Amino acid sequence: MSTLKVFFRSIRWIPAHLRYGLIYLEIWMRVLVRGLAIRPHLIHCHDTPLLPIAVTIAWLCRGKVIYDAHELESDKNGQTRWMAWCTLAIEKFCWRGVDGFVTVSSSILRWYMERFTHKDSALVYNSPVFNRDPVQDVPEFKGRYFHRKYGISEDQLVFVYLGLLGPGRGIETLLKVFTSQEVRAHVVFIGRGSLRETIVNHAVQNGRVHLHDVVPHEQVVPLVRTADYGFCMVECVSLSDYYSLPNKLFEYAFAGVPVLASNFPDIQELVERFQLGLCAVNEVDAIAHAVIRLQREGRQRMTSDIESLGWKAQAERLLAMYQRLTPTNGNVYNVK
Known part of the structure; x- marks a missing residue:
């Protein structure tokens, strides 16, 4: 498989709409020529x-x-x-x-x-390769990595959010959840996106909110494995989101980390069938109630057979x- 270098992408002086049309036409012709050759x-x-x-x-x-x-x-x-x-x-x-x-x-x-x-x-x-071999672990991420990095006490849970830090991902809701005095757990956000600065500002004001640097794809599961729970809260901003099964749901599962996820039909069906964690309505009170419940239950690990979900x-x-x-x-x- 090879990547096409599109000539018109580098021509910035052409008006945007015209340039996009020329880019599409160039891709059309080049893919057509290559396809006919193959x-x-x-x-x-x-x-x-x-x-x-x-x-x-x-x-x-x-x-x-x-x-x-x-x-x-x-x-x-x-x-x-x-x-x-x-x-x-x-x-x-x-x-x-x-x-x-x-x-x-x-x-x-x-x-x-x-x-x-x-x-x-x-x-x-959209699931990664499932590998039971712990050799893939990154030495830096051994044990309670997040607790060590952020000085979190052992009796406090660490929730991790993995993915795009943008609108429609429930991030603003999660930030509100972790302002509650009853929520003693910490949340770590990992990703890129337009809401990074918002998270940084909350982290300055709230010692239970943290932003972690993005890591290479092959290190995602070893990193997430050091958390206690993962967030997969999706907002119903489109039909595609409502019907989605996000990549992060599978990454949490293969890391052995239970998930707190949206109660959307496909997500909830998979979570319940494979006992991946807990589902909740994507609202501040409902998520806070679920987090408090998990605080009482303490740290857990997944034990379900999820090999059929692997790549x-x-x-x-x-x-x-x-x-x-x-x-x-x-x-x-x-x-x-």
Whole structure:
């Protein structure tokens, strides 16, 4: 797999809307030329704007297309109405040329199957590789790392928030929760985003709020493992968020850290089925009540068998679809 260097991205003097159009046209032509050179039997398309290109190449090469929707693409956080309409229009226009469909939650899969016609489909979670071997641990993160780093007493719990520090992630709500006098636990935020400065300001005023530097992806699970609980509180700012199964939910699980998560349908179903933790309404009082309850119960570790959630199991589902669509094991062209 290689990355295209797009010429028009570097031309800043062209007006933004025109430049974006030229960028899209350049990508369209270059992906088309490369696709025709490869003549793939199967195209795995990860991005809605590139779906028309994927369908075109498949038609010209008599190949097949898998459309991989990592979210409910036409109804997601931060999307304008115009972009939502364009996304839905592209999906409707190209759907006839799609042979297989992949997505990340049961509700999103059901939404697409009900909105459009049925396709050969697969549910593939956005989960990391599951490895029971503690050799992957980072020496610096051994034991009660967060307690040592922030001078937290052993009898106080540490909750960790992992992911984008932006609107729609419940961060402002969590900051309010940890101002409560009844909440004696600490919270550590790990990530990048527009609310970093807000968290820094709260940390200055509240000794139970902390901001940790971002770590490389391979160190995320070893780092999170040193916390007591993880937060996966998502706001219902879009249908995609409501139906989501965030990556962090799986990262907490593989770290052996119980989660306090939103009571959205797919999240709650997974949390309850695999005993990953506790769900609550995404409101200050409800979350504070849950945190206080966990303070009484103390530190816990997960003991459930979650091997079926790991990437190995997800990859098997994906490979099974590849084999159904291309039984002769032909060329696969990833477009994203």
